[in-house]
Amino acid sequence: MSRLEQLFRERQKKSLLMPYITGGYPTVHECRHLLEAFIAGGADMIEMGVPFSDPLADGPVVQASTQKALDEGVTPDDVLAIAAGFSGRLPVVLLVYYNCVFAYGQERFAAAAAAAGVAGLIVPDLPVDEADEFINICRSRGLDPVLLVAPTSTAERIRMIAAQASGFIYCVSVAGVTGARTSLSDQLPDFLGRVRAVTSAPLAVGFGVSTPEQAAMVAEHADGVIIGSKLISMVADAGDIDIAVKAVESFLSQVNEVIK
Amino acid sequence: MSTPVRFGPYGGRYVPETVIPALDELTAAYERLRGDPGFQAQLAELLKNFVGRPTPLYLAERLGARLGGPRVYLKREDLAHTGAHKINNTVGQLLLAVEMGKRRIIAETGAGQHGVATATSAALFGLPCAIYMGEKDIARQELNVVRMKLLGAEVIPVASGSRTLKDAMNDAIRDWVTNVSDTYYVIGSVAGPAPYPAIVRYFQSVIGHEAREQILAAENRFPTELIACVGGGSNAMGLFSAFLDEDVRLTGVEAAGEGLDTGKHGASIERGRRGVLHGSLSYVLQDAYGQILEAHSISAGLDYPGVGPEHSFLHDEGRVRYDSVTDREALNAFTLLSGVEGIIPALESAHAIAYLVKHADRFSRDDLVIVNLSGRGDKDVHQAARVLGMIS
Numbered sequence: 001m002s003r004l005e006q007l008f009r010e011r012q013k014k015s016l017l018m019p020y021i022t023g024g025y026p027t028v029h030e031c032r033h034l035l036e037a038f039i040a041g042g043a044d045m046i047e048m049g050v051p052f053s054d055p056l057a058d059g060p061v062v063q064a065s066t067q068k069a070l071d072e073g074v075t076p077d078d079v080l081a082i083a084a085g086f087s088g089r090l091p092v093v094l095l096v097y098y099n100c101v102f103a104y105g106q107e108r109f110a111a112a113a114a115a116a117g118v119a120g121l122i123v124p125d126l127p128v129d130e131a132d133e134f135i136n137i138c139r140s141r142g143l144d145p146v147l148l149v150a151p152t153s154t155a156e157r158i159r160m161i162a163a164q165a166s167g168f169i170y171c172v173s174v175a176g177v178t179g180a181r182t183s184l185s186d187q188l189p190d191f192l193g194r195v196r197a198v199t200s201a202p203l204a205v206g207f208g209v210s211t212p213e214q215a216a217m218v219a220e221h222a223d224g225v226i227i228g229s230k231l232i233s234m235v236a237d238a239g240d241i242d243i244a245v246k247a248v249e250s251f252l253s254q255v256n257e258v259i260k
Numbered sequence: 261m262s263t264p265v266r267f268g269p270y271g272g273r274y275v276p277e278t279v280i281p282a283l284d285e286l287t288a289a290y291e292r293l294r295g296d297p298g299f300q301a302q303l304a305e306l307l308k309n310f311v312g313r314p315t316p317l318y319l320a321e322r323l324g325a326r327l328g329g330p331r332v333y334l335k336r337e338d339l340a341h342t343g344a345h346k347i348n349n350t351v352g353q354l355l356l357a358v359e360m361g362k363r364r365i366i367a368e369t370g371a372g373q374h375g376v377a378t379a380t381s382a383a384l385f386g387l388p389c390a391i392y393m394g395e396k397d398i399a400r401q402e403l404n405v406v407r408m409k410l411l412g413a414e415v416i417p418v419a420s421g422s423r424t425l426k427d428a429m430n431d432a433i434r435d436w437v438t439n440v441s442d443t444y445y446v447i448g449s450v451a452g453p454a455p456y457p458a459i460v461r462y463f464q465s466v467i468g469h470e471a472r473e474q475i476l477a478a479e480n481r482f483p484t485e486l487i488a489c490v491g492g493g494s495n496a497m498g499l500f501s502a503f504l505d506e507d508v509r510l511t512g513v514e515a516a517g518e519g520l521d522t523g524k525h526g527a528s529i530e531r532g533r534r535g536v537l538h539g540s541l542s543y544v545l546q547d548a549y550g551q552i553l554e555a556h557s558i559s560a561g562l563d564y565p566g567v568g569p570e571h572s573f574l575h576d577e578g579r580v581r582y583d584s585v586t587d588r589e590a591l592n593a594f595t596l597l598s599g600v601e602g603i604i605p606a607l608e609s610a611h612a613i614a615y616l617v618k619h620a621d622r623f624s625r626d627d628l629v630i631v632n633l634s635g636r637g638d639k640d641v642h643q644a645a646r647v648l649g650m651i652s
């Protein structure tokens with residue numbers, strides 16, 4: 001059983017808390033402080049992005065964080081080094097655009113991620129149809145290739161994705177890019193139901209979750225709640241890393257209470 | 261009829277899962293309508309009476325004489341409605357959009373020619389239209405921004421990244437991912453995820469079909485060489501497609517910008533490596549970590565760090581030769597063609613002319629060359645005048 005499967009299987013909570021941060025944002029050093037805040041706030045897993053120049057699945061908030069990290073000179077190697085520092089404490093999953101993996105070399109990237117103790121890789125622009133080689137490479141390194149399903153996925157595609165799924169399935173809450181939303185789609189339970197109908201893999205929901213109330217709603221239907229843009233906005237708005245760390249920890253603690 | 265997803269190793273569909281079903285839907289609609297006589301009749305009618313096709317194949321005798329060599333024909337896409345080849349593709353895709361029941365049109369644009377062509381075609385069908393355009397391009401292609409607005413389109417400035425075509429395409433894709441159920445995304449070149457490269461090539465292949473008939477009628481033989489500029493590569497694919505199986509040299513001209521060794525250029529094939537940008541695997545300008553680099557060209561339509569996947573394939577196969585000319589060489593050709601033939605070319609097309617001028621000594625009197633004059637230069641007059649010191 002993979003580390004992610006074990007994490008979901010053995011959980012004591014209704015839904016796992018899975019916060020996201022762009023690796024190396026706002027700086028490599030400050031990013032580590034934020035990850036400490038994730039742990040203090042009750043995170044069960046860390047999702048960390050590898051900054052990419054053209055993140056086309058991301059909305060303005062994650063885009064800006066990515067640009068900031070790139071301006072700081074953050075590289076995939078830096079993000080892997082940050083991951084290595086936390087992967088002994090809780091599972092780390094990297095979100096990485098395909099060209100970063102491709103340029104690094106798929107084999108080499110998977111090997112480096114495995115060496116850093118990373119548990120899984122999410123590639124938002126690598127749909128299942130293109131992913132055969134990548135999936136095999138991940139598996140051979142003991143990494144879970146985490147696949148995404150969307151509300152627009154047909155029944156046939158959901159089955160295709162479920163058949164290849166590892167670790168968990170990343171369910172995109174709405175058709176769209178990442179970003180906090182004031183309300184989540186009321187189609188979400190129905191969408192998750194369609195996915196559940198064809199797989200026993202754990203389902204994590206991301207894109208748009210930005211309040212404890214929304215997280216509680218998601219937790220009624222999903223095995224994991226992913227929160228990203230909201231946290232990055234909090235960091236950007238705080239302006240000061242100590243304030244940001246406190247705010248993030250306190251927000252995650254609140255969310256953690258309601259998804260237990 | 262099956263639509264290619266890959267050209268050799270290139271192409272594919274590297275986009276979020278959210279839009280994959282829409283790509284499947286588009287592929288199905290395209291394959292169905294391509295063989296539909298009603299659709300073909302509508303397309304032919306629009307190309308004739310709205311776009312103004314066929315465009316002439318013009319023998320540029322004074323240019324040929326100036327070069328002391330070949331017989332040079334210009335395929336006059338600059339005479340198509342809206343002033344560039346881009347309209348061939350947009351009327352075709354709008355017909356698809358309407359048939360698919362889409363209610364809203366979006367597109368990216370660099371030089372603004374594709375934006376104008378999309379806005380024009382959307383107006384023709386009475387559909388609302390939003391065009392993403394980098395802030396840098398908005399500043400240097402002002403005329404086209406005004407045209408798009410007059411045509412009823414919303415022009416959405418893009419402030420991220422290099423603020424050019426690449427970033428406009430990112431934001432157009434993000435819009436599409438968000439509004440995919442009712443929105444049709446009109447990609448402007450033979451780039452993007454499958455089936456777009458094949459669809460755009462198909463709608464642009466009218467250039468090659470006409471040129472083939474016209475040159476055989478005029479000269480009773482095939483040309484020695486075809487020359488076209490390559491941004492994403494749609495005007496080049498359109499012209500080349502009818503000659504791929506003939507014994508004809510094919511040359512694509514990329515933007516060398518300030519020089520290939522300055523790092524400020526748009527020569528994705530000559531200086532790029534394999535990578536994934538905007539949904540397909542192709543040659544891409546990128547750093548060692550796969551971060552996409554800013555391209556540079558005086559011509560907004562060639563200022564793009566990627567290239568259509570079929571071009572990467574044709575390059576590897578050795579079927580098409582790719583070369584490049586600098587901003588300066590393109591400007592000189594812009595001036596030359598204006599003065600010698602009374603035709604002000606788009607700066608993009610001036611790259612193709614510049615290649616011919618630069619290598620005039622390679623051609624003999626027996627050679628027969630077709631240059632794709634992909635667009636007219638009105639949009640570039642202001643910028644060129646500034647660079648040439650005619651205005652301050």
Ligand SMILES: Cc1ncc(COP(=O)(O)O)c(C=O)c1O
Pocket residue numbers: 344345346370371372373374448449450489490491492493494495496560561562606608609634635636
């Ligand atoms: C007149 C003209 N030619 C060429 C291009 C480059 O595009 P492509 O390489 O797809 O033909 C453009 C793009 O804006 C253009 O406006």
